[in-house]
Amino acid sequence: MSMEIQSSVANDIDIIYEDEYLVAINKEAGLLVHRSWLDKGEARFAMQLTRDTVGCHVFPVHRLDRPTSGVLLFAKSSAVARTLTETFTAHEVSKQYLAVVRGFIPDKGTIDYALSFQPDAIADKFADWDKPAQEAVTHWQCLAQIELPVAVSKKHDTSRYSLVQLTPETGRKHQLRRHMKHVFHPIIGDTSYGDIRHTRFFRTQYDCMRMLLHAQALALNHPITGEPLLLKAGLDDQWMGILEAFAWVESAKAYLK
Known part of the structure; x- marks a missing residue:
């Protein structure tokens, strides 16, 4: 049986799971995971807000891009963080x-397209910037489509959009965003x-x-108990506004909390 917990909002952070080893939040779009020299003007960070809410230091074990919302998992100790990092790497x-993309995408498919290394100017200062492209695989499933009688582009009299579920096998930087661009x-x-x-x-x-990219669910075995752990993050008002409009x-009911 999977372990699951309902979300609660505390200290401006939506905690969706917490035990003595882990804490997971529903990160809002636009929130940085941690402090960065590239964004010196920012005052709010997911890592610090989560730490202040749960009352102990937390360790990030994976990334979410700043504009992406959804499940973000932290460990409460460096030892558990190492275990989780190995789990993600493996x-x-x-x-x-969940994502909304331009155009009518086929019902389902797989993007197997290697992505070149995109270093951060500071975080990857000492990395090998000439490393070869890395394997990257993403599966998609189309959930719904709509055609609007609006000429957003001069090439077409109407505009088409698709609601898709994206399931990455790998975790390259900006993988989903770059893969969706690759398939137009x-x-x-x-x-x-x-x-x-x-x-x-x-x-x-x-x-x-x-x-409109949201990390809706994260499933893994608990690093200490070994039990299946399912973490889900609800959609914000802007996402729900699009689904309703x-x-x-x-069509998205199965993916909503």
Whole structure:
């Protein structure tokens, strides 16, 4: 039987799971995981907010991009963090994401496309910047589609969008965002790899100011007890606004908490 806990909001952080070894939050879009020299003006960070809420130091064991929301897992000790890091490295963690992408994507498929190393100017200062492209695999399943009678692009009289579930096998930097761009279905709201015309349309028409990529579920074995652990993160108001506007709530029902 999987271990699951209902979310509760404390100290501006949505705690979705906590025990004596672990704590998981539903990270909001736009929140940095930890302090970065690249964002010196920021005052709020998921790691510090989580630490202040649970009353002990926490250790990140995986990443979520700043504009991505959803399940973010921390360990409460360095020893548990090492174990979890090894679990992620060994691909023993199942991750599911929800995204809204441009265009009508096929019902299901797999993207097997190696990604070049993208170093951070500071975090990867001493890394090998010339390393070869790394294997990257993403599976997708289309959940719903809509065609709007709006010419966002001059090439088409209408605009098409798909709601997709994304399941990465690997964990490369910006993997889902880069893979969706590679197959010509960029994620809506992605200012680095997306289509700015559609991002602007969602901002003006639906007041959606975020990237529509959400880490909906994380499944793994507990590093201490070995029991199956299923962590789920609910969607924010902007996400729900899109699902309601496009009549996608029923299609996404199985993926909502």
